[in-house]
Amino acid sequence: xxxxxxxxxxxxxxxxxxxxxxxxxxxxxxxxxxxxxxxxxxxxxxxxxxxxxxxxxxxxxxxxxxxxxxxxxxxxxxxxxxxxxxxxxxxxxxxxxxxxxxxxxxxxxxxxxxxxxxxxxxxxxxxxxxxxxxxxxxxxxxxxxxxxxxxxxxxxxxxxxxxxxxxxxxxxxxxxxxxxxxxxxxxxxxxxxxxxxxxxxxxxxxxxxxxxxxxxxxxxxxxxxxxxxxxxxxxxxxxxxxxxxxxxxxxxxxxxxxxxxxxxxxxxxxxxxxxxxxxxxxxxxxxxxxxxxxxxxxxxxxxxxxxxxxxxxxxxxxxxxxxxxxxxxxxxxxxxxxxxxxxxxxxxxxxxxxxxxxxxxxxxxxxxxxxxxxxxxxxxxxxxxxxxxxxxxx
Numbered sequence: 001x002x003x004x005x006x007x008x009x010x011x012x013x014x015x016x017x018x019x020x021x022x023x024x025x026x027x028x029x030x031x032x033x034x035x036x037x038x039x040x041x042x043x044x045x046x047x048x049x050x051x052x053x054x055x056x057x058x059x060x061x062x063x064x065x066x067x068x069x070x071x072x073x074x075x076x077x078x079x080x081x082x083x084x085x086x087x088x089x090x091x092x093x094x095x096x097x098x099x100x101x102x103x104x105x106x107x108x109x110x111x112x113x114x115x116x117x118x119x120x121x122x123x124x125x126x127x128x129x130x131x132x133x134x135x136x137x138x139x140x141x142x143x144x145x146x147x148x149x150x151x152x153x154x155x156x157x158x159x160x161x162x163x164x165x166x167x168x169x170x171x172x173x174x175x176x177x178x179x180x181x182x183x184x185x186x187x188x189x190x191x192x193x194x195x196x197x198x199x200x201x202x203x204x205x206x207x208x209x210x211x212x213x214x215x216x217x218x219x220x221x222x223x224x225x226x227x228x229x230x231x232x233x234x235x236x237x238x239x240x241x242x243x244x245x246x247x248x249x250x251x252x253x254x255x256x257x258x259x260x261x262x263x264x265x266x267x268x269x270x271x272x273x274x275x276x277x278x279x280x281x282x283x284x285x286x287x288x289x290x291x292x293x294x295x296x297x298x299x300x301x302x303x304x305x306x307x308x309x310x311x312x313x314x315x316x317x318x319x320x321x322x323x324x325x326x327x328x329x330x331x332x333x334x335x336x337x338x339x340x341x342x343x344x345x346x347x348x349x350x351x352x353x354x355x356x357x358x359x360x361x362x363x364x365x366x367x368x369x370x371x372x373x374x375x376x377x378x379x380x381x382x383x384x385x386x387x388x389x390x391x392x393x394x
Contacts, residue, residue: 021046030359037125069123098122132176149178168216191237269342319387
């Protein structure tokens, strides 16, 4: 087994070295450097080449079954692939809510027809997905959602509104929670999929303090959704929602680990304060803060690997995603606070080409939403207190 893994590592290392474009080994400096795929995607140099190369091997989703566009790798092989990508600072070839959230839900709850229709296109980056969960009056109390889906024979008629729909204005399809039974709360929710170009779907961006908006309001006005797009069973969508939410929180926690590529924080610090005669950052306080952050990030990375192993083995505590989401959120916020400190006054620059249109301060401001999206930090701490620490209620 060890010889087999060693051989796989050597082959993977050689393939990555030969196929990862130089541009895809540069630090991710803004959201525009991230590849999301989709029908309307535009690509920066190297992005499409890297996406297609990885997708050809199923390595955008290395642990998915091959019949659904995945690589069919074992957990050990998947870990080696991630390690070898990190070693050359290779960027993630594809960021996708289809990969991080919908895909796992379809693998567990979808029909074979749904899996074959959607999963390979997700793996190849052909379809970009968004999530229709929160509503104006159903945020933390998600089960109180009111968007309705009326039975109309071979299809549903969907009416209502979603809010904080990330990238809805750029997405091709949506996975959406709808109410199909008004007589009960959690037991009256269904999980459906539909194309964002379906007549009656519209979006409106929500402007943020960062100056740009990944969030949208999404409106449904008599939208026809074929019943074949119902995932799992009618009125059983809450089961899918809870399962997917765990994967969403795992995805958000991953922001604590940052993007692959170089380390813009260190680069900014060197440019701002310079190096001393020993080749270290000249500012000892900033140097200590960055070192402490790196230690915490390494510890979180180790904890993340253990959690993923336990999750795949079916041994993870149901509340672990809340713990991961909370700490990953705090770590990501700390990373961007340090990036601002490392950049000095230059990091506050908002518009120039030199500052990449203010990428650093805009990203720093964006992190303030991390403690709200995917379940507020307060909700996560309550879950941790009750289900992991088993503390008594108030």
